[in-house]
Amino acid sequence: MRNDRSAQRQMILQAATIVVLMISGGHAGASPLPAAGLQASLRPLARPEVAHTVATTQLRPRVRPANRHRVASAGPVPPKISPAEQRGFHAWIAAFRLRAQAEGLSRATLDQALADLEFDPDIVQRDGNQSEFVTPIWTYLERAVSDTRIENGQAALRDHEDVLNRVEARYGVDKEVVAAVWGMESNYGRFRGERDIVRSLATLAFDGRRGVFFESQLIAALQIIQAGDVDPRAMTGSWAGAMGHTQFMPTSYLAYAVDFTGDGKRDIWSDDPTDALASTAAYLKRYGWVKGQPWGIEVKLPPEFDYAQADRKITKSAQAWRQIGITRVDGGSLPDHGKAAVLLPAGAGGAAFMVYRNFAVIERYNAADAYVIGVGHLSDRLKGAGPFRTDWPRDTRPLTYKERRELQERLSGAGHETGVADGRIGPRTRAALRAYQIAAGLTPDGYASLSVLKRLRSSPGETPELGAPQRFN
Structure with a gap:
């Protein structure tokens, strides 16, 4: 795998060098960014495709790096890059400038953002490290909806009560849901990520494994800088390019971020989370948030339940589900919140949920069932609800x-x-x-x-x- 990617990067290096030689001879033409590079769903954060991977948020204070190319870390020393790879990266940057200019980016913006940019081999290593093993959903939820995260969320609701009330009034999205996304993405702003976004995206675009996607994100990041929303040195986030309190990818930022403070900037990076919280609500509203509807509720299935009916494609009214014996988990009558589907995230041996339209809306933020349930359950706990009643099949494990x-x-x-x-x-x-x-x-x-x-x-x-x-x- 590593050899294949090294060979691929070497091909990119050679191609980029040829382009630079063409540029120096005055023969290179501008190449527009491929449309296929745009993120189809514009999800704020590109997530691992494994449904139950544990979120990387941590309950610790932020540590700002001393400069834009160094990241404070107690971890191992990042791998070194060869002189040939560094030359190839610089050649790629030179060729990329032409494509960026074709997308309307000015030379001044490119000079400001790309000056002295260096390849980051640590990011490539992180991108290639995909765990063979999967965290069970019950372990994920125990960490995602921990007592500490609930307590911190309740404190955040108190500290930002005025802003969250105004955001809820404007967009119709429950303030607890917005706070839950904030808590899941950055632990209420405590861990927003400190990597230089331009450097991260340029490294990932050059590396080539998902080059088209990350180049589209790099173009979007530079457009944000050109618009004056943020200085390049303040545009920090995760190694994968997600930014701010609620971890928007650059293309999502361009499409959905809002200036809720009215200061002329859509600032999702600063210590003030106002614009980030409003942007999250605007995003959820754009994808059809239904005011007053829950994401889902825990239910109890009858002994004779036909498990073939537990399919997201099969939606029925509350009355129809009641007729086959489904109740609330406490045995009460199933409430009517509109059409819903039965979801069994751990199969027949675990908890069962009735999920509604708003489940699918949160899914647009992150498609993993564990994440959606985590956001929904955390929002319920912030409203005062208790933990899930049904236990999970802890004697089993997910497949590798x-x-x-x-x-x-x-x-x-x-x-x-x-x-x-x-x-x-x-x-x-x-x-x-x-x-x-x-x-x-x-x-x-x-x-x-x-x-x-x-x-x-x-x-x-x-x-x-x-x-x-x-x-x-």
């Missing part, structure tokens, strides 16, 4: 990446197509898994469990050898 790919390959080998065996348990894989569970006489909850994988392993028939991700036709 390799096991998820094996599950997909075995399902497809058994005639239940999953498409690409990429380790992502999406709608197609869940549908194939349900079909297999029904055929095998198992509970069709669509949950990718170790017990199902073991059952597939014991099934007769040929299974493709586990290798590179493959597409089944």
Whole structure:
């Protein structure tokens, strides 16, 4: 994997060097940024694709670096970059300037933001380090909705009561939901990230693994600087380019950030969180937030429940769900908050939820079920609600990446197509898994469990050898 990426970077280095040579000879033309580079959903933060990965927020004070190219860290010394790679990065920057100018960025902006910019090998290492193992959703929620985070959230609601009340009145999004996003993303501003965003995005765009996407984010970041919203040296955030109190990516900032203070700038970086909180509410409203509707509620399923009905695509009225015996988790009548679907984030052995339109709205911020439930549950706790009542299947564990790919390959080998065996348990894989569970006489909850994988392993028939991700036709 590392050799492949080194080879890819070497190709980029060579191509960029050729472009610079062309520029010096006066023959290079401007190349517009590919439209495909724009983030389709404009989510504020590009998240790991594993549904239950633990958020990297920490309850500790911020430490501002001494200058824009050094990050305070007690961690290991970052890997070194070779002189050839550094030359290649500088050549890439020179070629990028032409593409940036074609997008309307001025030479003055580029000179200001790109001067003395250096490649950051630590970011490339972080981007390549994807854990094989997955944190169980119950562990994630225990950390995300801890007593400390709840207490800090209640303090934040008191300290920023006036701002949050005005934001709620303007956008119709519950102040506790806005505060919960703030708490999940940066622990209420305590950990906003201190990396130089321009340097991070330039490094990731040059590295090439997701170059088109990160170049689009770099263009957007430079547009923000050109608009005068922030100085390049103050544009800090995570290593992946997410910024401010609620971790907006640059393209999301351009589309949804608001100047709620009225000072002429959309400032999501400073110690004053006003613009960031209002921008988060504006984002959620833009994607259809329903005022007064919960994200979801914990429910109790009847013993005879047909688990094939636990599908996000199957939505019914409260009356229809009541008729088949679903109640609140305390046994009370299911309230009517509009059409809803049944969600089983840990399968039939864990908690069950009735989820509404607002669940899908929070999903636009981050698509992982664990994150959405974390935001929703934290907002409920900030309103005074108690913890979930149903326990989780703690005697099990989530599948590793390799096991998820094996599950997909075995399902497809058994005639239940999953498409690409990429380790992502999406709608197609869940549908194939349900079909297999029904055929095998198992509970069709669509949950990718170790017990199902073991059952597939014991099934007769040929299974493709586990290798590179493959597409089944």
